[in-house]
Amino acid sequence: MLIPIDEARSIIKKMPVLPAKKVRLDPMSAVRKILAEDVFAVKDTPDRDVSAMDGFAFRFSDLEELKELRIAGKLFPSTRELPKLGRGEAYYITTGAPLPLGADTVARAEITRVVGDTITVNGPIFKGKDIRQRGEDVRVGDLLIPRGTYLTPYHLPILLQQGIGEVEVLDISFCIFGNGDEIVPWGSQGEGIPDSIGPTFMKLLERFGQTHYQGIARDNLDDVKKTLSKCVAGFDFVISIGGSSVGERDFVKRAISEMGRLLFEGVSTNVIKRGAVGLISGKPVLVLPGQIVSAITTFHEHGLHILTRMTETELREFVKCKLGSEVKVDHKMDSTYLVRIDGDRAFPLRWGVGLYSELGRASGFTILKRGVTYKEGEEVIVQRFL
């Protein structure tokens, strides 16, 4: 029986889930994983007042009064002992070097003139110029990266610069398998249709932990059950692809019912309608349809919701967009549409469950009500793809 999507959502909201596993990794290894803790700054950045330019550091009031300052020494980023600035003195300083004690201004090299051991400044200057203040970028205790963030190489410099040696990231293990006598495992040389959906999830889910490819279950109840058993025994989250419909050889839902509990077998929303959710030995089993657009959208609808529950962190991203063109929903049920987001507009793409060509263009999907004609510019909620 197909149930309304709201009912499926409330079943997922209430289903028992085991808490997501986590692991502490060094920042380099944590890139392209999902952060499982808030990361706070452990030090001010910069950790002291430093020069923003190559030039000379001095007290602004000395320059105003004396016009000419005496060069008392040189300071580099490696300088440890900070000299005290005497009256009328300036220090040669390079970018990133700490200021001498008492200095409040830097004049960059281009506007200073050096004659012997003195300098004059010939250019715009004011108190505080070209200094990066301690804590200007980050202060101790600031929230640097919130949990749930997908760590990218752009997060790496802040972690490294802060000297943070380890961060906690999600470490959920996924077991992924396909169903169908016509399918051959991805990468194999045999005759048949190579699995193109399993590998997609292998890559997509890496950010949540580890992914394992269990290959293809043959179209018989025994093999589907055997495959499910292996997955459930060794992994936290099981993803079955294909064999989700009502064909004579679609066994996966029956296998789940016999081995555990099928929480729902489908929803009355087109494209994602055959996606189902079950539990075997406390492990979630997500049944994805064997059509690429259906599989991806169903994963985002049900799978990310389950992961959000397991991690107690909202992993889904919803955005309000204006429809880029009119959509007439002339299906028998509410329907899922791929969209491409451009600015604040969501442009519907071609409709279909297996349009590989559209997936690469899509930013996410929206679910629209049956029988309704949505006008261009009308607001819709889009769930963004990972």
Ligand SMILES: Nc1nc2c(c(=O)[nH]1)N[C@H]1C(S)=C(S)[C@@H](COP(=O)(O)O)O[C@H]1N2
């Ligand atoms: N008779 C029938 N066939 C059907 C459907 C259905 O609802 N009824 N669903 C279709 C949809 S929406 C999808 S995505 C695919 C799922 O394919 P699968 O069984 O390989 O997972 O089956 C299609 N075939």
